[in-house]
Amino acid sequence: MVARRGPRNGHKYIFVFGGVMSGVGKGISTASIGKILAGRGLTVNLVKIDPYLNVDAGTMNPTEHGEVFVLDSGLETDQDMGNYERFLNRDLGPEDYMTSGMVYKAVIERERNLGYHGKFVEAIPHVRDEIIERLRSSAKMAASDVTVVEVGGTLGDFSNALFIDAARVMHLESPADVLFVMVSYLPVPYTIGEMKTKPTQNAVRQLNSYGVQPDIIMARSTHPLDQKRKEKLAIWCNVQADHIISAPDVDSIYDVPLNFERDKLSDILLKALGKRVKQTSDLGEWKSFADKAHHAQKPVKIGIVGKYFDTGDFVLSDAYLSVIEAIKFSAYHEGHKPEIAWINAKDIESGKLPLESLNDYDGILVPGGFGESGIEGKIKAIQFARENKIPYFGLCYGMQLLTVEYARHVAGIPGAHTTEIDPKAKDPVIMILPEQIEKLAKKDYGGSMRLGAYPCKLEEGTIAREAYGEKTISERHRHRYEVNPEYVSRLEEAGLVFSGRSPSGKLMEIAELPKSVHPFMLGTQFHPELKARPLSPHPLFTAFVKAAIVRGKK
DSSP: OOOSSSSOOOOOEEEEEEEESSSSSHHHHHHHHHHHHHTTTTTTEEEEEEEESSSSSSSSSSSHHOOOEEOOOOOOOOOOHHHHHHHHSSSSOOOGGGHHHHHHHHHHHHHHHTTTTTOOOOIIIIIIHHHHHHHHHHHHHHTTSEEEEOSOTTTTTTTHHHHHHHHHHHHHGGGGGEEEEEEOOOOTTTTTTTTOOOHHHHHHHHHHHTTTOOOOEEEEEESSSOHHHHHHHHHHHHHOGGGGGEEOOOGGGGGGGHHHHHTHHHHHHHHHHOOOOOOOOHHHHHHHHHHHHHOOOOEEEEEEEESSOBBBOOOOGGGGHHHHHHHHHHHHHHHEEEEEEEEEEEHHHHHHSOOOOOGGEEEEEEOOOSSSSSSSHHHHHHHHHHHHHEEEEEHHHHHHHHHHHHHHHHOOOTEEEEEOTTTOEEEEEEEEEEHHHHHTTTTOOOOOOOEEEEEOOOOOSHHHHHOOOOSSSEEEEEESSEEGGGHHHHHHHHTTTTEETTTTTTTTEEEEOOOTTSOHHHHHHHOOOGGOTTTBBOHHHHHHHHHHHHHOOO
């Protein structure tokens, strides 16, 4: 008999699983479900479950897993959390993210503290129950009407079995309050020319083996799903035909909620959950943004100088996902279509790519990163952008290297460097934060950086102050190194402006050059891309894009 876990208050849960293959679009489907339900007037929170044993996403290589998305709380999470925030247009909390590592760590710590009163601790029920309690806690913290949970991995993976079982038990406890959605892929083999349903049929059977029957199938494919395929899936998967939603490839992920609503998905979800709402779908602002994205024709060319591109014959743009989206939001709102090019810093460093090729771009951006690889190529690109008046935007490492470049070539400090690369640098203009020294000595790498939201005070009469329109801001950080305060006065005397500082005045948060010297030369120690949203573009990205548009016109 299943134990009850507190009073039922009518809260609803939607679990989203993925079938056939990875990368099928569970994250965007989850975000879109949240968006359309919010558009019907419901309060929604989205939860991402990652089945890996890492406690968080912070220690994973971006070229393997994509970018690390940092929440206000400082929790380092999967990039899907970024999509959730962008679609819902609000911040999410640490309770909205879960990994196997988090769950097992909590269970083991509780066992060590006699939290189980000497019981024999097992995966079932103890680990599974920890998952359920975390989901209920997330719903309570959000005070939401509906919680949409994306279960990472693909059906059949050993690693996500406990999470699926947790969903099964929650459904068993309260069948009317839990809904299952499966996002599955229907291939159209080129040599056959026909959409195939068998892989999805097999995926449903795989889900059935866990004791779970999907209520809705999202049919992902290169083509729209026809009625014949819907009827075939309905018969063999035991799902109502009108609960099989066509989800073909689209030009923009921001079209997905609108496409779902054309199939009246919110009506289907609400009816299945027994939720009655008076409000009709309100996606007007979202549709307006999507229209801007489709109708933008004038190009603005942005070159991203990075190093996380070494993935065989492919470019892993996911390593800079939030940066790309932030550029798009600002460009679309300015009526321009961003043309983003990937520039490998190591090619600049080796001379394989001539510096003069940077003249082809309206703006240059150096994103965050770590380590020595490609660093001199980035510094050369920054110098070229400064000397040739190309709008430049540096994020985190991009701001630190802006400072190094300026110190070397303008402030007369040729030995300037960052101690991250050269611990014995003659002039360490960038140095490790004092509290980080002991952590690194102990090899305390996980979740130990300066992480999350911190306040920043802006100087009057600067580009940053003009862009934000506020005196004090809050932005998200992820770094161990900072501008060395011993060099601040020398850099300022040479013309570099620190337009944003921590409230104490000790930490330099924004560095820039005056407009009288350069149209846009600015770097931030924080990561502004993490707070850019489709309906509220980030002011610094917008200022950068505007400067790039002006250069493009010339």
